[in-house]
Amino acid sequence: MPPTGSASSDFDAATAVTRTEGGGLLAELDPGWDVGGGILNGGYLLAVAARAAVLDGPHPHPVALSASYLRATAPGPATLTVVPGPAGRTLAHSTVALVTDAGPTLQVQATTATLGADDAPEWSSPVPDVPAPDECLNAAPGASLGGHPVPAIGLRHRVETRMDPATAGWALGRPSGEPVMRAWVRLADGREPDPFALVLFADVLPPTIWGMGLFGWAPTVQLQVLVRALPAPGWCLLESRASEVAGGWIDEDYRIWDSTGRLVAQSRQLARAPKPR
């Protein structure tokens, strides 16, 4: 059986889920989507789980995914197990487990549905005022951001990231003091956004605590992503924001708008916070 997605897109190839002759589901977790230290990005892993959730389900789109990150996940082969739950005309529930050589690494509650192409919102959040992508800071690996080279983690090669200068003071040695980030993003392979790309984008920015000058890794504990609409082609605008940093814990909220200014996804995660130095 051919893998899901299009072979011409790096993202589709890296998130493909295939069925074995024995009926199991396999993915080959791609080392190119790391966040440093050989650890894969949480949004990338959740997109792989989302592909598994829709593979045999009645609906094509992930609309709600809640994942526990059981341990850091390294590249390599992974098996996926989908346990279907109640399914109907409006939505379907399932549970997805991702298991690597190291054991189970991701456990996901998945809800899928069929998003409409023209569901105009009755209420929506306004898009923040951010300079156009060309006027933002290009966080390409190796590029100089305020005199500091952007780390060459795989994720920044795969997702073009243009940071809003107003929330990128940390890159210039002048952290704003606020745990907020805004950026335009798009897939570097030229593929237009869809619900699976939105799942990836929902955990793609640097940790918001960098805005407070606290540099370090903030490993995700639980992440919930809601996909609210089919995104229009073009750049997506992301805003991530922490509400509280305390006791070694941080939350991060993402909102994602498409190129037309429509709110198309939201996420919230609980993560461990690096300690102040």
Next chain:
Amino acid sequence: MPPTGSASSDFDAATAVTRTEGGGLLAELDPGWDVGGGILNGGYLLAVAARAAVLDGPHPHPVALSASYLRATAPGPATLTVVPGPAGRTLAHSTVALVTDAGPTLQVQATTATLGADDAPEWSSPVPDVPAPDECLNAAPGASLGGHPVPAIGLRHRVETRMDPATAGWALGRPSGEPVMRAWVRLADGREPDPFALVLFADVLPPTIWGMGLFGWAPTVQLQVLVRALPAPGWCLLESRASEVAGGWIDEDYRIWDSTGRLVAQSRQLARAPKPR
């Protein structure tokens, strides 16, 4: 084995989880915590699941719970199944399933930890400006709110609810047009708040779309609750807010502050939205 919690609290008794001689976990879902139509409140059910998650785990507090609501849940006996995941000094993961006569109704990703009593926040969200509880509208069952009696659903008997007049225009026949609600709440049994009560509170207000004049039931599809700190005694202040209403879907975000103004919990849910009339 005695049930968890204190027998002198209605909330503790109604959320108690007991172990049978055979080793299984049982709860008796209490008809007093309904939201109408013999359907139990989602926060109440999640609090029961949270009790199961901590029962044999190494940590006493639920810090992240993500639940899929598979079907509406009626009162009566329920069994709970806890599958432990990785556990360490900082946190422990597990999966909790709640099953009634109607089949599985709730599937939960649970993360537990040990919250500190004095983890002062390094960053936090300011508490909104709301009149004191005595100056808010008492949404007690049978009370008159703008000439309309408050429906006698069980939940409003169990949780004292004082609505901020600024977001209660819908009760007076003048919906604000904004899907926002604010209220002070506390358990009617006099028990002080703790992480389990915060889980209940995270889904305790009327649907935010009532603020838009769209009256109807908004059944929860997925709900994530984060408990950020041990709450101080007294009233908790809740603010719920929808970011988008579209295509028959609505999100609801809760923030919960304790009586000292500390942000102690957050939640987000995806729900089905009643259609405009």
